[in-house]
Amino acid sequence: MTYCVGLLLNRGMVFMSDTRTNAGIDNISVVTKLRTWNVPGDRFICLMSAGNLATTQSTISLLEERGLAPHQRTPTLLTQPSMFQTAKLVGETLREVISYTNEPGSEGGSRFLGSFILGGQIKGGRPRLFMIYPEGNFIEAGPDNPFFQIGEHKYGRPILVRTYEPEMALEDAVKLLLVSFDSTIKSNLSVGLPIDLQLYETDRLEGGHRQRFDDRDPYYRQISEGWGDALKSAFDQLPPFNAAPAKA
Known part of the structure; x- marks a missing residue:
């Protein structure tokens, strides 16, 4: 399992993902689930994944290679005319990978599913954020649904719903997401540190601040301990609860 969040703000976008992957309680490892592609001045794209690791990695490999010779390879993510077309490409590629991974009629096919959060901006367009399902279809973030979560999301959702404001600074959004992740990590062993962070500022058209938080990071420890104390x-x-006196 995993936990990833993409958050859309007036000032840009914030992406955050855990890095835990496991094939049983005795086989836990760290794998990056947050990938970025960047052409300064033209486009910035961020893709986060959840689900079967082989499925999501195969999808990303196809997006990057697509049968070209090594010296000719340009990731197909960087050739799309819009973020909508980029989301469509990711969805089609994911569906293709799942279709040839799952045998027809197999009841275990759900083991090989995956999903993505895609966000970014292409020159001439606005920043856009999408959630892409295993079937290849997708939905877009907007005023009524300004963030997407994939993976183990239920423990970290309440703080997002109660606190999110579209006008908030990117730095405040990072604080908000770290609280969401800390709540999830404390509630579910399948989500764990380190946490990967990527910031994007509207119209910058290149990646912003990138950071990894582990259990030794002083700011993460301050957030975790401070939130618990708060x-x-x-x-x-x-106010205390007062039981009404029993009636005779």
């Missing part, structure tokens, strides 16, 4: 303080300030 929750305890807020709980203590709530």
Whole structure:
């Protein structure tokens, strides 16, 4: 399992993903699930994945290679005229990989599924954010659904719903997502550190700040411990419950 979030703001986008992958409780490793492609002045693309690791990695490999000789290879993600066409390409490639991985009539096909969050901006267009399903179809973020989560999302969703504002600074969005991830990591062993972060500023057309947080990172530790203390303080300030006296 995994946890990835893409967040759309007025000032840009924030992408965050954990790195844990496991094939059982005794086979846990770290794998990057956040990939970026960049042509300064023309486009920036970020892709995050969840699901079967072989499926998602095969999809990314196809997007990058597509049968060309090594000296001719230009990732097909970098040749699309719009972010919509880029999302369509990712969806079609994912569906293709799943179709040849799963045998016809197989009941175990769900083991080989995957999904993606795709975000970025191409010159002449606005920043756009998509969630791409195993079937190859996709939906786009907007004012009513400004963020997407894939993987183990239920524990980290409440803080996003309660706190997100489209006008918030990218730095505040990072703080918000770290709280969301910390809540998820403490609730589910299948999500774990390190956490990968990628920022993108609207109309910059190249990647922004990139960072990895592990358990030694002082800012992550400050957020984790501070959020726990803040929750305890807020709980203590709530009015006490008084049971009504029993009637005779």
